[in-house]
Amino acid sequence: MKIAIVQMDIIFGEPEKNFAHVEQYIKEAAKENVDVIVLPEMWNTGYALERLDELADQNGEKTQDLISRLAQVHQVNIVAGSVSTKKEDGFYNTMYIANRNGEIIADYDKAHLFKLMDEHKYLNPGQKMNVFEIDGIKCGGMICYDLRFPEWTRKHTLSGAQVMFIPAEWPKARIDHWKILLQARAIENQCFIVAVNRVGADPNNAFNGHSMVIAPWGDLLICNKTEEGIFYTELDINQVSRVRKEIPVYEDRRVDLYN
Numbered sequence: 178m179k180i181a182i183v184q185m186d187i188i189f190g191e192p193e194k195n196f197a198h199v200e201q202y203i204k205e206a207a208k209e210n211v212d213v214i215v216l217p218e219m220w221n222t223g224y225a226l227e228r229l230d231e232l233a234d235q236n237g238e239k240t241q242d243l244i245s246r247l248a249q250v251h252q253v254n255i256v257a258g259s260v261s262t263k264k265e266d267g268f269y270n271t272m273y274i275a276n277r278n279g280e281i282i283a284d285y286d287k288a289h290l291f292k293l294m295d296e297h298k299y300l301n302p303g304q305k306m307n308v309f310e311i312d313g314i315k316c317g318g319m320i321c322y323d324l325r326f327p328e329w330t331r332k333h334t335l336s337g338a339q340v341m342f343i344p345a346e347w348p349k350a351r352i353d354h355w356k357i358l359l360q361a362r363a364i365e366n367q368c369f370i371v372a373v374n375r376v377g378a379d380p381n382n383a384f385n386g387h388s389m390v391i392a393p394w395g396d397l398l399i400c401n402k403t404e405e406g407i408f409y410t411e412l413d414i415n416q417v418s419r420v421r422k423e424i425p426v427y428e429d430r431r432v433d434l435y436n
């Protein structure tokens with residue numbers, strides 16, 4: 178599975194400009210014949226939460242139209258990070274995934290809302306998990322702060338996910354947490370982690386990238402990139418079963434002791 182991760186800047190409260198940037202990035206990444214393109218969190222508006230009524234994507238339609246069109250034209254899967262959406266009962270932080278045929282195969286609303294960035298004041302939390310298939314490989318997706326809840330990743334890998342996609346707007350101030358938690362999630366769940374963070378700044382935070390792609394043994398395939406750009410790598414999915422055979426963590430779990 179060839180992956181392109183888009184470590185982009187996000188223009189605060191300017192969805193038109195961000196849509197245009199994302200379109201350019203997807204076109205550029207698609208030229209490299211990749212299987213999956215991955216975007217960061219809330220790339221349409223950034224954390225302009227006070228203006229969501231005016232800015233959020235109505236039912237995610239604009240986002241779904243864009244990624245569906247580009248996925249079909251370029252025959253590429255797109256894990257479209259997340260965008261702010263306006264639905265019937267309020268606002269959400271929503272991830273959409275399009276397959277090579279341009280079909281939207283999954284959507285996910287961020288389950289754990291991050292109080293330090295005021296998400297709980299403006300957004301509704303999601304109520305379901307997010308497992309989907311890309312080219313026959315079971316994958317899972319969650320968003321940024323969800324990473325701090327190990328049981329959430331484990332629930333996805335127990336459902337068969339071999340690759341976890343994690344878009345983020347994770348500030349520079351806590352970037353060490355990001356790196357350590359991502360590597361731990363990969364090692365403990367013996368899965369690939371594909372985690373995309375933004376760069377740049379908004380009125381409250383600075384962001385320094387460090388998007389990471391980590392193999393099931395904990396090897397770092399992409400890490401420590403702080404500049405804006407697209408980064409590429411390839412996942413050897415067979416590593417998941419090899420690592421799980423070598424250290425049979427899933428067989429050795431003591432579920433009888435956990436509840």
Ligand SMILES: NC(=O)CCC(=O)C(=O)O
Nearest residue numbers: 291321322346347348351
């Ligand atoms: N956008 C987010 O969910 C940020 C999470 C974060 O910064 C953290 O420390 O957790």
